[in-house]
Amino acid sequence: xxxxxxxxxxxxxxxxxxxxxxxxxxxxxxxxxxxxxxxxxxxxxxxxxxxxxxxxxxxxxxxxxxxxxxxxxxxxxxxxxxxxxxxxxxxxxxxxxxxxxxxxxxxxxxxxxxxxxxxxxxxxxxxxxxxxxxxxxxxxxxxxxxxxxxxxxxxxxxxxxxxxxxxxxxxxxxxxxxxxxxxxxxxxxxxxxxxxxxxxxxxxxxxxxxxxxxxxxxxxxxxxxxxxxxxxxxxxx
Numbered sequence: 001x002x003x004x005x006x007x008x009x010x011x012x013x014x015x016x017x018x019x020x021x022x023x024x025x026x027x028x029x030x031x032x033x034x035x036x037x038x039x040x041x042x043x044x045x046x047x048x049x050x051x052x053x054x055x056x057x058x059x060x061x062x063x064x065x066x067x068x069x070x071x072x073x074x075x076x077x078x079x080x081x082x083x084x085x086x087x088x089x090x091x092x093x094x095x096x097x098x099x100x101x102x103x104x105x106x107x108x109x110x111x112x113x114x115x116x117x118x119x120x121x122x123x124x125x126x127x128x129x130x131x132x133x134x135x136x137x138x139x140x141x142x143x144x145x146x147x148x149x150x151x152x153x154x155x156x157x158x159x160x161x162x163x164x165x166x167x168x169x170x171x172x173x174x175x176x177x178x179x180x181x182x183x184x185x186x187x188x189x190x191x192x193x194x195x196x197x198x199x200x201x202x203x204x205x206x207x208x209x210x211x212x213x214x215x216x217x218x219x220x221x222x223x224x225x226x227x228x229x230x231x232x233x234x235x236x237x
Contacts, residue, residue: 001027002123008132008221024123066105077109099146132221134228136164139215142201153235154204159193162200162217164228169219171195176220178202180213180234187213210236 002024009021030038036051046054062072062079071080083094085101095101109117140148142159154160162178169176171192178189178200187208194201200217213236216229 002121003027003126004123005126006128020128076113077107079105079107082106132166132219133226134164134166134217134219136162136167136215136217136228136230138163139230139232139234152232153237155237156204156206156208159201159203160215160234162202162215163198164200164217165198166219166221166226167200167217167228168195168197168221169217173220175225176218179216179218180204180208181216182211182213184209184211204234204236208236212236 003026004022004024006020007023009019012019032055033048033052036048036055039051040046040048062074065072066079066081069081071078082104083096083101084104085094085099087094096103138150139152140150140161140163141152141154142161143149148161152160160178171177174188178192180187180189187205189202189205191205192200192202213234214229215232215234216227218225218227220226
């Protein structure tokens with residue numbers, strides 16, 4: 001079942017345009033072993049083990065040609081590798097794994113598959129999140145090459161990255177923002193390198209005392225303040 005939910009589109013500033021958007025998620029997944037079993041039930045000429053072997057061969061061949069830079073045509077669409085990242089100068093080269101130079105994959109379903117799925121699609125609409133309440137999913141520290149680390153033992157000046165949902169806040173409101181708290185009190189971070197709906201980057205203040213801190217973010221999407229906490233402790237040296 002495809003679960004569909006309505007969210008506020010924070011990128012829309014023109015009131016004449018639709019202010020909400022749909023997002024979806026899958027409620028179930030089909031494993032490779034389950035796929036092979038389904039194929040064996042469809043055609044009894046081959047066993048589940050036969051189909052698992054065929055899938056393994058297909059995987060090896062597809063990976064071989066994806067690594068060569070091919071766009072690989074499958075029975076239901078095409079799959080290809082996709083390099084992304086940024087650089088300071090046009091002459092700079094792409095180095096996979098360095099900074100934000102990453103490799104992803106793009107899949108495009110063919111017309112027949114698209115039409116078939118559309119005709120058979122099973123979906124349901126979930127109740128919308130009308131509050132816009134903030135959620136924190138994880139906190140990481142940014143390395144010098146812009147990669148993320150789960151090691152939260154950091155030095156002053158190190159950038160913390162917060163991942164979550166509905167993280168937008170008004171920086172001019174001293175009650176909103178990212179906060180670090182321990183037994184000595186509450187510190188509001190005032191400098192931000194990035195303030196997005198799902199990601200917030202902020203450096204650890206140079207004047208912050210060494211110690212362990214809990215992380216939270218406070219937002220106010222309407223008339224109500226929301227505080228999102230997470231079970232992660234940042235240790236400042």
